[in-house]
Amino acid sequence: MNYKDFLENINITMEDFCRESFFENRDHIRVKKEATVVKNLQRIFDAVFKISYEKGFQAMSMRDLSREADMSMGALYAYFSSKEELLEIIQRQGRAIVNRAITVCLDAEASPDLKLRNLIRTHLYLSEIGRPWFYFTFMEAKNLSKKERDEVLAMESFTEKILVDILEEGSAKGIFNQKDHRLTACMIKAMQQEWYLKRWKYSKRKISVDQYADFVLEFVNAFLKPATTGPGKSEKMEDK
C-alpha cells in the first residue's frame, strides 16, 4: 500500500466532511438546502483551519472568520449557535471519520507485522488527507469543554490500545520482541504526530508521506525485531 492506493480506496474529501456535518447537525442549522449548506460549511471550515493554523482558534475573532469565509456575521450564525459549538462540530466530525477509517483498516486475519504496517500507514495517510483537522485538534483540544476533551482522550487511548494489542499478539507469536508494548505504542504515536505537527518542515525538504512512512516503519521494525542470539530467524519479518 502507498498513498496513491490509499487515496483511491478510501474516499474522504472535504466535501464529505461537510456533508456529514450537515446531516449530523441539521437540527441546529437554520439553512435547509443541502447544496447551500455544504458549500458554505466548506468555506467556513477551510477558513477556520487557515486562521487557526496561523494564530489559533481562540485568537480568531468571528470577524476574522467572516472576512476569510467571505460571509457576513449573520450568515455564519445560521450554521452554528456559538463559536464553541463550531469548534465542537469540527472536532466531532473529524473524530467520527478517523474512527471509521481506522476500524475499517483492521484486518483480523492478517499477521501482526502486516497489521502494524497497515495501521501505521493508514494513520499517516489519513493525517495527510486531513492534515488541517489533525493539527487543529491537537492544538485546540485544551479549549474544549470537559466532555469533549474526554472524547479526545478516549480517542487517544483507543488508538493506543489497538497498537498495544497488535504488539502483544506479535510478541506472543515471537515475531516481535518482548519490550514494553505501551511505551512502544507511544513512540509510534509520537512519530505519527510529528508528521502533521511539523508538516512545513517536510514540505520544505520535499519528503513525501510515503518516504516518511517507509522510514517510520524501518525505525519501528528495527526495534521490534526479536533478539536473534543464534542463527535463527535473524532477518526479515519484512514486507508485503
Add this chain to the structure above:
Amino acid sequence: MNYKDFLENINITMEDFCRESFFENRDHIRVKKEATVVKNLQRIFDAVFKISYEKGFQAMSMRDLSREADMSMGALYAYFSSKEELLEIIQRQGRAIVNRAITVCLDAEASPDLKLRNLIRTHLYLSEIGRPWFYFTFMEAKNLSKKERDEVLAMESFTEKILVDILEEGSAKGIFNQKDHRLTACMIKAMQQEWYLKRWKYSKRKISVDQYADFVLEFVNAFLKPATTGPGKSEKMEDK
C-alpha cells in the same frame, strides 16, 4: 548519568529563570529592587504557565493572571508593557537557558554514541525541570511575532543540526548505520517532545524520566546499530 546526577550538576531553578529575566529586562521593568522583582516575576511566570496550560495564553485574560498571581493589574504592568511583551520575555529567557545547557553538555572528545546518549538525556532531563516552559513554548509559538517565531525555528534547526552532526560522525566511524540522518534526528526530537507534551500520561502510569530516557535510547540504538549481517555491509533488513 541519570536525572538525579543531572539535577546536582546543572543548577537551574525557577528563581534563576526569574533573576536572569530581571537582568535582561531591567530597562523595561519599572520596579528596581531585585528581591521584589524576582519574587513577583516568579509569581507571574508560575501563573502564566498554570493558566496557559489549562486554557492557552490567548485565552488567559490579564484579569485571570492578576487573580492567579495575586497582584493587581497595575502591579503587573510594572513588569512588562504588554501581554505580548510578557510572552516574549518568557520565550526568550527559556531559549537562552536551553541553549546554554545544550551547549555545555557537548563534549567534543567523547565518542559519537556517548555524545548522542548524553545529548538525548540532557534534553529530556532539561524538559523535565522546565516542563511548563517547554510545553508553553510548543503551544504558543504561533502567537509570537514573526521575528520571535523565527528565533524558535532557528532553535529547532540548531538542536536538529547538533543531532545530525553526531549521527554523521558516528556513521563515518562505522558506529552507526548509514540511514537518513536528518530523518533520524527528527524521530529523536519527536520522542523528546512526546515527553513534555504528554506528560500527564506518563505521570499517570508512573513512568519516570529515567525510565523514559532509557527506553528512547534503546529504541534509537536499535535503529542506529550498523547492519552486521556478515562481512561487508549488506544493509537491508528492509525491502518494499
Add this chain to the structure above:
DNA sequence: GTCTATATACGGATAGAC
C-alpha cells in the same frame, strides 16, 4: 511599589431589513 477606577476598543452574538 501597589492599588482602584476607568478609558477605549474589540469580542461574541442578535434583530430586523431585504
Add this chain to the structure above:
DNA sequence: GTCTATCCGTATATAGAC
C-alpha cells in the same frame, strides 16, 4: 438566506491616589 447595524460584556492598558 444573507446582510447591516447594533447591543453589551469583557479585553487590554493606563491614570492617579496612596
